[in-house]
Amino acid sequence: MTNKIWAYIDQFKGEALPSSWETIGAGLTLAESLGGGVTAVVFGENIKGVAEEAFQYGADEVIVADDPTLGDYRAEAYTTLLAKLAADSAPDVILFPTTTRGREVSGMAAVDLNTGVLVDVTALEVVDGVVVATRPIYAGKLLAKVQCSAKPQLITLRGRAFAKPVEDATRSGTPITVPAALTEDEISVKVVDYATVSGGVSLADAAVIVSGGRGVSNNPKLTPPGDLDEAGQEIWKAQQGFKLVGDLAAALGGAVGASRAAVDAGYIPYSNQVGQTGKVVAPDMYVACGISGAIQHLAGMRTSKMIVAINKDPDAPIFKLARFGVVGDLFEILPPLVEAMKARLGK
Ligand SMILES: Cc1cc2nc3c(=O)[nH]c(=O)nc-3n(C[C@H](O)[C@H](O)[C@H](O)COP(=O)(O)OP(=O)(O)OC[C@H]3O[C@@H](n4cnc5c(N)ncnc54)[C@H](O)[C@@H]3O)c2cc1C
Known part of the structure; x- marks a missing residue:
């Protein structure tokens, strides 16, 4: 895992949330200044298709943990694994979509990694080799420029604030597969059922x-x-x-x-x-x-x-x-x- 910029892909039942691809696009722009490429990170079960899509959206590397314990999203299992991978490979930046799961995983991983998380960011720039993020504050009345002095810098991106890269069906690659970090016995939460509370086009992804x-x-x-x-x-x-x-x-x-x-x-x-x-x-x-x-x-x-x-x-x-x-x-x-x-x- 060579890249310093990671993009966390939020998927549900084998389908990536569209805003996940914006993390790859933003990561590629950062990579123009920081060097290297973007490593996409995908956790779940039966997610081969998501990993293929990550290559098509521009990831140079894709880390995949495909395991039955990751089939249902459970914060414990996802966060422990992400924190372990990040501690081992020491990326500089991990970008997440500001989805419910993206917020939860980034927040919990920040605690495990003893770093900070910049939430709901609408613009990124690199100043003296450090990523500086812009985020609206005071109900959007002001824009604050913030940076995190610890590494990795965990940053969640506001949906649709960054362009989704153009999908290139000719791109492909071989994912780096990693095992889950916890066994089923070690995960205290069990998913019993899903209740649908809304249908149709999701607000976060709607044009x-x-x-x-x-x-x-x-x-x-x-x-x-x-x-x-x-x-x-x-x-x-x-x-x-x-x-x-x-x-x-x-x-x-x-x-x-x-x-x-x-x-x-x-x-x-x-x-x-x-x-x-x-x-x-x-x-x-x-x-x-x-x-x-x-x-x-x-x-x-x-x-x-x-x-x-x-x-x-x-x-x-x-x-x-x-x-x-x-x-x-x-x-x-x-x-x-x-x-x-x-x-x-x-x-
Ligand atoms: C801590 C806190 C958090 C809050 N969080 C949120 C939040 O997340 N989201 C949010 O929306 N609000 C939030 N609010 C509430 C917010 O302050 C407002 O009360 C709320 O947004 C008002 O909703 P509204 O515009 O639908 O209603 P109103 O302010 O009552 O406005 C209704 C409008 O409809 C117009 N209207 C009436 N009839 C018609 C008609 N037939 N055709 C066309 N126009 C018509 C009226 O002219 C009026 O402008 C929060 C408040 C607090 C204190």
């Missing part, structure tokens, strides 16, 4: 996100079923609003997001929440429908490449950040917009 806020329940013209109480009527109205939000997301091939107000009111599950206490996203286009633009919401989406806002209130703070703003009722604007998008995109 387009259409989000709904409290405004999705505000349509006085709708008549909810009479047998519902006041709270039930509000949720019923919100479901009609979120159906329109979902229709636009589907027409654009995107994912559905939400403000915390919408989540707290029970309109949509927490897994859809964008913001300081939800998911941090950076899609090519973010469409905010009936969302005022509170600082805590902006913290989760302000690095989107293009923001579109639909809101009845011309003074809503979201318009300060939006490239395109539509002042009006989302219940009137979304239906013709969905039809126009479907027609234009041939759906």
Whole structure:
């Protein structure tokens, strides 16, 4: 294992999360200054295909631990193995996607390796041979430049903040296989079952996100079923609003997001929440429908490449950040917009 830059590939059931490939792209850019290439690291079971893809996305080396004990993600097993490999090979930098597992493995490995972890980084540069990372702080109001004086520097990259390398199907290689670090008896967590809490396009990887806020329940013209109480009527109205939000997301091939107000009111599950206490996203286009633009919401989406806002209130703070703003009722604007998008995109 010769390279000083490693890229951790987060996979689930033999499929890499798309943001994992961005770690290879960012690693290759660093390698232009630091020298060497990029070593991808993949743990799991039946992950031959992921290792092949890692070569195709530009990794020069791929370390693979393919073992039944790694079939289900368990922090103990993954972290112990990564820390052991890093202690043995002493890379300078390990890049992770800022996924739930990427955050957990990097944080725990940092403890084992007695180093630091720079989280949710949006840019990297090399200054005097040291990697300096940029990360948004204070809900995205400031950008801080940070570096870690210990090695390896563990860095998690914000999804879609770095370009995914172009896949080259002609590239291939032979992975370096390593054994798991723990036996099944040594792993205290057992995975019993998986419960699906959300489906469709994942928020972290979506190029387009259409989000709904409290405004999705505000349509006085709708008549909810009479047998519902006041709270039930509000949720019923919100479901009609979120159906329109979902229709636009589907027409654009995107994912559905939400403000915390919408989540707290029970309109949509927490897994859809964008913001300081939800998911941090950076899609090519973010469409905010009936969302005022509170600082805590902006913290989760302000690095989107293009923001579109639909809101009845011309003074809503979201318009300060939006490239395109539509002042009006989302219940009137979304239906013709969905039809126009479907027609234009041939759906
Ligand atoms: C510690 C902390 C953490 C937080 N974390 C988050 C977080 O992660 N994510 C988050 O989103 N919030 C978070 N919040 C909450 C945040 O402060 C706001 O309360 C929340 O974002 C407001 O959601 P909203 O914009 O949907 O609702 P509102 O602020 O009530 O805005 C609703 C908007 O809809 C518009 N509207 C109403 N009807 C229509 C219609 N028919 N058509 C078009 N527009 C309409 C209104 O003009 C208004 O602008 C957090 C707060 C705290 C204190």
